[in-house]
Amino acid sequence: MPIVYPHKTEMPVRDPQARRRSWDEVAEGYTVERAIAEARRCLNCQDPVCELGCPVNVPIREFVRCVAIGDFDGAASAIRRRNLLPAICGRVCPVEHQCEARCVLFPHQDPVGIGRLERFAADWVREHGNGGESAAQQVWREQKVAIVGSGPAGLTVASDLAQLGYPVSIFEALHAFGGVLRYGIPQYRLPKEIVDEDVEHLKALGVEFVRDVIIGKTVTIDQLFDELGYSAIFVGTGAGSPIFMNIPGENLKGIYSANEFLTRVNLMKAYAFPEYDTPVYRPRRAAVIGAGDTAMDGVRCAIRLGAEEGHIVYRRSENEKGARAEDFERARDEGVIFDWLTLPQRYLGDENGWVRGLECIRTELGEPDESGRRRPVPVPGSEFVIEADLVVIALGTNPNPLVPHSTRGLDVDAHGCIIADPETGATSRKGLFAGGDIVTGAATVILALGAGRKAATAIHEYLQEQLTDKGASRNGAAQAHVPTSDDVVTSRPDISVAEHEAEERHRGYMEGTVWARDYATANELRGFVENFGRGMESALEIVTGGTEHTSVEGSSDFEGPYWEGFLEGAEEVLIEGTGRGWLNS
Ligand SMILES: Cc1cc2nc3c(=O)[nH]c(=O)nc-3n(C[C@H](O)[C@H](O)[C@H](O)COP(=O)(O)OP(=O)(O)OC[C@H]3O[C@@H](n4cnc5c(N)ncnc54)[C@H](O)[C@@H]3O)c2cc1C
Numbered sequence: 001m002p003i004v005y006p007h008k009t010e011m012p013v014r015d016p017q018a019r020r021r022s023w024d025e026v027a028e029g030y031t032v033e034r035a036i037a038e039a040r041r042c043l044n045c046q047d048p049v050c051e052l053g054c055p056v057n058v059p060i061r062e063f064v065r066c067v068a069i070g071d072f073d074g075a076a077s078a079i080r081r082r083n084l085l086p087a088i089c090g091r092v093c094p095v096e097h098q099c100e101a102r103c104v105l106f107p108h109q110d111p112v113g114i115g116r117l118e119r120f121a122a123d124w125v126r127e128h129g130n131g132g133e134s135a136a137q138q139v140w141r142e143q144k145v146a147i148v149g150s151g152p153a154g155l156t157v158a159s160d161l162a163q164l165g166y167p168v169s170i171f172e173a174l175h176a177f178g179g180v181l182r183y184g185i186p187q188y189r190l191p192k193e194i195v196d197e198d199v200e201h202l203k204a205l206g207v208e209f210v211r212d213v214i215i216g217k218t219v220t221i222d223q224l225f226d227e228l229g230y231s232a233i234f235v236g237t238g239a240g241s242p243i244f245m246n247i248p249g250e251n252l253k254g255i256y257s258a259n260e261f262l263t264r265v266n267l268m269k270a271y272a273f274p275e276y277d278t279p280v281y282r283p284r285r286a287a288v289i290g291a292g293d294t295a296m297d298g299v300r301c302a303i304r305l306g307a308e309e310g311h312i313v314y315r316r317s318e319n320e321k322g323a324r325a326e327d328f329e330r331a332r333d334e335g336v337i338f339d340w341l342t343l344p345q346r347y348l349g350d351e352n353g354w355v356r357g358l359e360c361i362r363t364e365l366g367e368p369d370e371s372g373r374r375r376p377v378p379v380p381g382s383e384f385v386i387e388a389d390l391v392v393i394a395l396g397t398n399p400n401p402l403v404p405h406s407t408r409g410l411d412v413d414a415h416g417c418i419i420a421d422p423e424t425g426a427t428s429r430k431g432l433f434a435g436g437d438i439v440t441g442a443a444t445v446i447l448a449l450g451a452g453r454k455a456a457t458a459i460h461e462y463l464q465e466q467l468t469d470k471g472a473s474r475n476g477a478a479q480a481h482v483p484t485s486d487d488v489v490t491s492r493p494d495i496s497v498a499e500h501e502a503e504e505r506h507r508g509y510m511e512g513t514v515w516a517r518d519y520a521t522a523n524e525l526r527g528f529v530e531n532f533g534r535g536m537e538s539a540l541e542i543v544t545g546g547t548e549h550t551s552v553e554g555s556s557d558f559e560g561p562y563w564e565g566f567l568e569g570a571e572e573v574l575i576e577g578t579g580r581g582w583l584n585s
């Protein structure tokens, strides 16, 4: 094994004292020099096990290699083949439990800073280039798709289906788009300009964004199907319904659910009151109950609102906290006080009904409970009071109940999560798909994104199966050929081949075949075909109309303009491609 510098290249962060009262982004990102230095720590493994830790199979070795040689456009393009929100995921993904936990350098040395490099590549392209842009759609289809909720799951489905040519509408209950990315995760961790850019990108692809529409109240799922003519619907409504402790005093003024507190601060910009309309209590001493990402966001927002003291109150120990290590460390650097092994028992209020403190009891850890974590057991006689004039309850959330409650024939589990096939997002209602937190319960951005990608593929397949009329238009032509499931020679080649390819890629070897009888399906498979590029032997055979025949080598020949020019006007197209070889050989 070559000698590698044992520590991650530092990413500059702003001074903790200065940032206690500032909403500007804390982490400043890598410079070009630092990014290249970090990327060069990667061993370019024959067997890149880091990729097994990525829920959406980002080609990590390939993109890190691109950064190492200064091809930042190439890096961003490689990431975007699998992840449509790289600037967001590069900032908020829990990489220490995913890709970086699998890196071969770890635990003897720091793992390669995959998250930081992802952020760098995405930001570089945002600022300098266009290499990460997705291709505009080449086909127009007639079946409309509705997406309920504009979080990462919904945005991903919208992007994938819009690029396949479907008219897509996103219905969002709030007045702004992005789900938790917008209303939950604070500006200093995820600048909202990044979310805005991703939304604008989707608008440019033709996605319609409809705000202030509560599906299940303003319009029901049944109305979307029956009256508004949507052929398929994806539900990505998330898990934003707060959980309370149900202890005495919980109705005192100054006690917020994390959801309400963060929505006021982030979405409604309460920190800029009265410039913005929504007020929020500005605390002197804040206590946040819980120790996950949401709790860290709550306490750091309270400090930025002016709190002199910000407490995290958690009934288990530091080892059981759910927050990302990076955010925990930044909270600690900003002066947050951690009350571990502390269980609130009741809230204390003043004569005007405002909260003034929490009566707590110390705990010790007993046997593991059903979650696998050691159960906190109160220590008799250890009661004490934490003074606080603001309390934020960040104990987790339940799925948003409105769509499940208002939709006939939609099965949910005991927790209120919609039951959906993990591979397709299909629910008990025909044509209705679901994914993200509404299915899994509160999880992560990248898992929501992965669920969205799978659901988009399944929705496309479902809609193809629904098509019986072959006279619909392609590229605006009145009676041109419309792809159906008959057009695909294999059963679901886009799925089976892509998965096959992903497995093989981990062993450094790829082999596969794609078949499609029409341009649209072939275009969909292009990402797969392109994977045969970059140092691999490859061949793709294209037959148009049964008469023309050509064979081309390498991936660059398969780019959009070539395909379009070549296939334009063909009545029927049979595309067959095979490739095999060693990556980076
Ligand atoms: C404060 C906080 C911090 C977090 N930090 C991280 C982090 O650092 N890293 C990480 O990976 N994950 C983090 N998460 C978790 C992550 O944000 C979620 O797992 C992810 O956003 C789920 O995506 P989603 O698309 O399923 O739902 P959401 O992002 O919740 O989006 C759902 C959308 O649906 C809308 N909606 C709900 N009901 C309706 C309806 N009836 N009609 C119309 N629209 C509706 C909602 O308004 C919302 O916009 C955090 C979560 C929170 C709350």
Ligand code: SF4
Pocket (backbone or CB within 6 Å): 041, 042, 043, 044, 045, 047, 048, 049, 050, 051, 060, 061, 064, 102, 103, 104, 105, 112, 114
């Ligand atoms: S596991 Fe991945 S990130 Fe780590 S050294 Fe190997 S290729 Fe690089």
